[in-house]
Amino acid sequence: MVSPRHVVNGLRFAWTILTLWYERQIFVRSVGRCVWPNPGLNTPKAATVTHVLIVADPQIIDHRSYPDRAPVLTCITQLLVDLNLRRSWLSALRLRPDIVVFLGDMMDGGRYAMSNAEYEQYYARFQSIFSLDPHIPAYFIPGNHDTGKVTTLGKSNKFSSKAKRRYISHFGPLNSQVTISNHTFFFIDAPSLAEEAVFGPSPGGTTEFVKGYYTQLHERDPLLLFTHIPLWRSEGTSCGPNREHGTIRQGSGFGYQNTLGKPSSDLLLQTLQPSLIFSGDDHDYCEVSHSFTIAGQPRQAREVTVKSLSMVMNVRKPGFQLLSLVDPHLTQEISYSESLCLMPDQLGIYLSTYIPFLILSLLAIVIANAFHRRGHARSRRRDQWATNNSSLPRPTSAHKSSDPDVYSWTFILMGQRRRLMLNTKYFKQWLGxxxxxxxxxxxxxxxxxxxxxxxxxxxxxxxxxxxx
Structure with a gap:
C-alpha cells in the first residue's frame, strides 16, 4: 500500500516541475520559436537589418477596470496580469529589438479623471513593467483608453480634460513621423481622426497632419502607417487563419470605435500611399489587404492588426509583431517583412492545468490518508488481539535502542572531546x-x-x- 508520505513526495515533485515549467520555461520556449523575418533575401550581407518590436494594447489594469469585483479580487487580478505582462515583455526582449513601437492603450484607465499623483504612480507602473534600455528608442501612439474625452466615442464626466496633455507629457506627440532605415514611420492619433470625421478638422489635428505630408517635396521612401484604430473594411472581410474569434466588424460604443470610417480610411490610403499598415485596438490578430486607386492606377496596402500582449483582452494567446527592415536603396526586393510571435495561453494554464491538477492532488491526498488510516486501524487491532491472546508473559524489561530522532556528532575542540546532539522530533512533526x-x-x-x-x-x- 502506498503511504501518504509517498503520495506527498510524488505530488511535491510534480508540482515543482509544473511550476518551473509554466511560470518561466514555457515563456522562454514560446519566444524561442519566434525569429526575425528576413526582408530582401538577395540584399548584400553587409547591409544592416533593423529589428522593430511592435506591441499593441498592453492596457495595464487598475481598480477601475473591474468595478463589479471585490477589491481583494481586483488586487489579485492586477497582480497576476502585471506578472504575466512582465514575463511576456522580458521574454520579448530576449529577441534583442533595435526599436519598440506601442500601438496605443498603454494604460486601461489612462483617460480617467484622477489626481496628478495617481497618474504618476500609474505611469510609473507602466514603466516598471515595460522597462527598456535607454539606448533602444520607443515610439507611442494614442489609443482611446489613453487620450480620454473623444466626442464621437462617448462623453463622460469620468474622463479627464487633462488626458491629452498628460499623454503628450509622458508618451510624446499625438502625431509624428520618423525615418528608420530609409522607411518613413508615420504615427497618427486615430481617435482624434475619428472625431474630426464628424465635426471637421481642427487646427493642428490629425487630418491637417496627414494632408501636410502630401505637400512635402522629397523622394518617397516606403511608408509604414501606425494607427490605433483599424481602417475601414467591408463587412465580413476575413482576417486570415491566425485570428481566434470571427472578424472585425464596423460599429462603435461608449468610448470605442471598431474601425475608422471609410472617408478617413480613404484619406489615409490615398494621401499617404502606405506600403504596410499596423493597427491595434481589436486585441485579436487580423490581416487584410486594402485596395485604392492613385492617378487611375490600382494600389494595395496590407494591414496587420496586432494582437494584444495582455492575457485579459479576450484572446487566449497574447502576442506581438516582429518587423525587420533593410535599406530599400540596397535591394531590388521588398525591404520590409513582419511576422507574428505568440505567447503562452496563461488562462489556459490556470484553467486546464493548475485547477484540474489541484483537484487530482486533493483527491490523491484524501484517498491515501483514508486507506492509510484504515490499514493503521487494522494493524492496531491485530496487535491488540495478539497481545491479549499471547501465552507468554510480557517482558519486564527490554533493551532500549538508540532514539532515531536524535543525531549526535563527536569532535575535538580546544583539546577536549565534545558532543553535539540534535533532536529532530519536532522538526519532523512540523514537516508532517x-x-x-x-x-x-x-x-x-x-x-x-x-x-x-x-x-x-x-x-x-x-x-x-x-x-x-
Missing part, C-alpha cells in the same frame, strides 16, 4: 512526517501543506525575480 497519531482531517491538512509549500516558494521566488 510523524502523523500516525493525527486524525484523518489533520493528516489531510498537513499533507496539503507539505505538498504546497515548496512549489509556492518557487512561484513567489520567480515572481520576485520577475518584479525586481
Amino acid at each position: 512526517r510523524s502523523n500516525e497519531n493525527r486524525g484523518f482531517v489533520a493528516g489531510v491538512l498537513y499533507d496539503i501543506r507539505d505538498v504546497a509549500w515548496f512549489p509556492l516558494f518557487i512561484f513567489f521566488w520567480l515572481a520576485w525575480w520577475t518584479f525586481r
